[in-house]
Every structure is written in structure tokens, then in C-alpha cells.
Amino acid sequence: MPQTPTPSLQIWGRANSVNVQKVLWCCHELEVAYDRIDAGMQFGRNGEADYLAMNPNGRVPTLVQGDFVLWESNSIMRYIALAYGAASTLYPSAPKVRAGMERWLDWTLTTLQPAERPLFWGLVRTPVADRDMAALQKAADANAALWEMVDRQLSRQTWIEGDDFSLADIATGCYARRWFGVEGVIRPALPHLQRWYQAISARPGFQTYVAPPLS
Incomplete structure (x- = not known):
């Protein structure tokens, strides 16, 4: 039986946010593909109802992968490292x-x-x-x-x-x-x-x- 493809990652947040930068750098280290969607400050969107339904804090970043939604930048990095970095030292197992x-x-x-x-x-x-x-x-x-x-x-x-x-x-x-x-x-x-x-x-x-x- 063919496996269901893993949904692609979306990362909501502006590129000059320090917390978004953490996540993008983490993805780069693990060669994880994603689509980034501008949100926050001059881009707005993070105060709109659809964004607040994903992230009630109204902050960036927010990760969306299919029906899975995660906010808080360090938690997002942990998830990416666990999901994609089995052979990486980014999230040590000891x-x-x-x-x-x-x-x-x-x-x-x-x-x-x-x-x-x-x-x-x-x-x-x-x-x-x-x-x-x-x-x-x-x-x-x-x-x-x-x-x-x-x-x-x-x-x-x-x-x-x-x-x-x-x-x-x-x-x-x-x-x-x-x-x-x-x-x-x-x-x-x-x-x-x-x-x-x-x-x-x-x-x-x-x-x-x-x-x-x-x-």
C-alpha cells in the first residue's frame, strides 16, 4: 500500500523576526523544505481571525503541517529536529x-x-x-x-x-x-x-x- 505523503511545512512569520530566524536556520541545518508566509508587523495577518485560530497569541512564527499546528519558536525547532533530524546532533539524545x-x-x-x-x-x-x-x-x-x-x-x-x-x-x-x-x-x-x-x-x-x- 502506498504511503500517504507527509504534508509540506508552512512557516508563518516575517524574515526579520528573531524567533522566525531561529526556525529558518534550523530548517536549513536539516535541509527541510518549507513555504514561508509573511505575517507580523508591516505584513499584518497575525491579528486576523484565521491566524488567531492557529495561534491565539497572535505572534510569529507559527508552523502548519496539514492539520498540525504549532507555535512557540523553540518548540517548533524541537519538533523539526525530532521529525527530520534523527541523525543530527541538533537535538541530542543523551x-x-x-x-x-x-x-x-x-x-x-x-x-x-x-x-x-x-x-x-x-x-x-x-x-x-x-x-x-x-x-x-x-x-x-x-x-x-x-x-x-x-x-x-x-x-x-x-x-x-x-x-x-x-x-x-x-x-x-x-x-x-x-x-x-x-x-x-x-x-x-x-x-x-x-x-x-x-x-x-x-x-x-x-x-x-x-x-x-x-x-
């Missing part, structure tokens, strides 16, 4: 290694993104005349304390968690692009973070989906 990696995925959402958001919005999405540079430097200092944690982690190993490139590097790497990409604030020298960032910056998926100018 319980302790996976748990350590999951910790960083959670940390990016609970700790790093809330601290990063005001700095990014203040320096990229706020007109120059409206920027409070003193407040933005304080935000940069708060961000620096978090990146110092990552720098210490990377002083002991090549990648964020374990011996291999994983979803933790994708999630953290997308925010690192913003940290290194904003201008007008003072940042500390973090050599281990810089070494790691150069390594992830060389990956084709990063270059395609994360490296374009911040907007």
Missing part, C-alpha cells in the same frame, strides 16, 4: 546532554530575550532623535552581564552545550547577532563569546537567515 541544552533554550526565552528586547528596539527600531542613550547603555550593561555568563560557559567548551552544535547554539546565536550588531553602546570584550560567534557566523544557515541587516 538525557543529561539534552537537559543541559534545553536549559539554554529556556534561558533564552525567560532571561535573555526580555533583556535584549529594549536594547534592540531602542537602537534599531527607534528613530535616532527619540533614543535615550543613557537608558540604552544601562540596558546594554544588563545584557552584558548575561553574555558574560555565556562567555564563561564557552571558556570550557566549543559549543553552548555538549561537544556538538545544537539547537542551543541556534537560539542563542540569533540573539548574539543582535548583541554584536547594534551600535552606539559600549560592550565588554568577551573573547570566548567572540570565538564562538565567528564560528556560528560561518554557517550557511546563519549567513542566509540571521546575518542580513537588522531591521
Whole structure:
């Protein structure tokens, strides 16, 4: 009996969203085909009833595969890695290694993104005349304390968690692009973070989906 083809993936979300970028980079690493549909900010759609029926948060990204719908970027990456990355190191199978990696995925959402958001919005999405540079430097200092944690982690190993490139590097790497990409604030020298960032910056998926100018 012929097998039913697996429905194609749709990824709803604008390409300059950090959370969409994570998912696109993950797909690139695993050579997973998808159709991306613009949604959010200037594209709208995410406040419309049909989108809210898929994702009641009204945010991006949303993954749709046939009648399967999933939201939350890190959960989407986990699903893609489980469904398409059996031979990949992106989502390690060893319980302790996976748990350590999951910790960083959670940390990016609970700790790093809330601290990063005001700095990014203040320096990229706020007109120059409206920027409070003193407040933005304080935000940069708060961000620096978090990146110092990552720098210490990377002083002991090549990648964020374990011996291999994983979803933790994708999630953290997308925010690192913003940290290194904003201008007008003072940042500390973090050599281990810089070494790691150069390594992830060389990956084709990063270059395609994360490296374009911040907007």
C-alpha cells in the first residue's frame, strides 16, 4: 500500500523576526523544505481571525503541517529536529546532554530575550532623535552581564552545550547577532563569546537567515 505523503511545512512569520530566524536556520541545518508566509508587523495577518485560530497569541512564527499546528519558536525547532533530524546532533539524545541544552533554550526565552528586547528596539527600531542613550547603555550593561555568563560557559567548551552544535547554539546565536550588531553602546570584550560567534557566523544557515541587516 502506498504511503500517504507527509504534508509540506508552512512557516508563518516575517524574515526579520528573531524567533522566525531561529526556525529558518534550523530548517536549513536539516535541509527541510518549507513555504514561508509573511505575517507580523508591516505584513499584518497575525491579528486576523484565521491566524488567531492557529495561534491565539497572535505572534510569529507559527508552523502548519496539514492539520498540525504549532507555535512557540523553540518548540517548533524541537519538533523539526525530532521529525527530520534523527541523525543530527541538533537535538541530542543523551538525557543529561539534552537537559543541559534545553536549559539554554529556556534561558533564552525567560532571561535573555526580555533583556535584549529594549536594547534592540531602542537602537534599531527607534528613530535616532527619540533614543535615550543613557537608558540604552544601562540596558546594554544588563545584557552584558548575561553574555558574560555565556562567555564563561564557552571558556570550557566549543559549543553552548555538549561537544556538538545544537539547537542551543541556534537560539542563542540569533540573539548574539543582535548583541554584536547594534551600535552606539559600549560592550565588554568577551573573547570566548567572540570565538564562538565567528564560528556560528560561518554557517550557511546563519549567513542566509540571521546575518542580513537588522531591521
